Amino acid sequence: MIEKIIKIKDEIGFHARTSSLFAKQASAFQSEIFIEFNDKKGNGKSTLSLMTLGVKSQDVIKICANGTDEIKALETLEELIKNNFTT
């Protein structure tokens, strides 16, 4: 399993649209993806799960990936967040 701590720059955070984009991207990978924030853990492949975390702009989250394509998964998802959720 690998993990990375990352800060959300995007003005909005994990709201409806961005949660959806992240979940779609995460679902393309075989690995399990989790997001940890404020003692809460959410399934990275679930839009609902991500929205409930309440992650806002400037918040710091931890992305965890566990599986055969974990390195590629983490790289791609980190890139997505760094690019402010534009694909």
Place this chain on the structure above:
Amino acid sequence: MGPAFLLNENYSLNIIKSKISSIESEIKQFKQALLIAQAKTLDLKQKMINSLSKEEIKIYDAHLEILKDPELEGKTIDFIKSNSCNADYAVHEVTAEYTEILNELGDPYISARADDIVMLSRMLILILQKKEENKITLNTPSIIVADSITTNQLSSIDKNLVLGIITSHGGPTDHVAILSKALGIPSLVGLAKSISKIKAGSLLIIDCAKAQLILNPSLFYVKKYDLLMLKEKHESSIQLKKSHNNVTTKSGTSIEINANIGSLDDAKKAKSFGADGIGLFRTELCFLNSEKFPNENCIIQFMNLF
């Protein structure tokens, strides 16, 4: 302006936790219900596809996303297993928890999703209980008055009979508000308890420009708004006629006005509003909205309109 049609609280669902004989069978029924709900949503999306813009039709994609969400499915199945209970109760409890958390975040866009979950939860429970939702049937053009109305209900009413919509709950970023706007239905949302004063059949006037609702208007207001609506209609038809004229600058230079389109309906609408031609044709939409690869005839059909 028109008579009020009161949408009574959709009959309340009977959701009781009960013991079940087979957890496997309950889970199987739940998974089937998810598939049926997804199919129904796709049907509604198809029905509305010509009335809504690309952005607005995404409302249905958002519904589908919720119905396909792995955590929603996973948590409900876990609930059925650990409580050894019926699927409809499990759906109710799990979705209620999500709705509560999302509403607590205080973000209007996320709250709109919470409303979607409430509606979809009801849809799933009705499927599991093998019941049909009460359809809204209007006999005469009316203004619908309700605590809330779902996008699915709105999608299935005869649009020609809906003069307007008033709800006690809701806000301008809700999916229902977006849909009403797209369909050109005057609406006022979030009126709270004041709507409880409205009796069935009473005359109402919705003035969206002033965000006002007039209940049981006097003859003075009826005449005033009759005139206003006539004036608006007249101005609209003049604008429509003028739109077919040549567009020129004050110095006499002719300007071509072309439309950006993505479908045959867009092209027809553009022509009716006086477009001189097509500026940008999103041909990829011919592919996305079709079950088969479109051929050249698809393109020729459009060109022949102009």
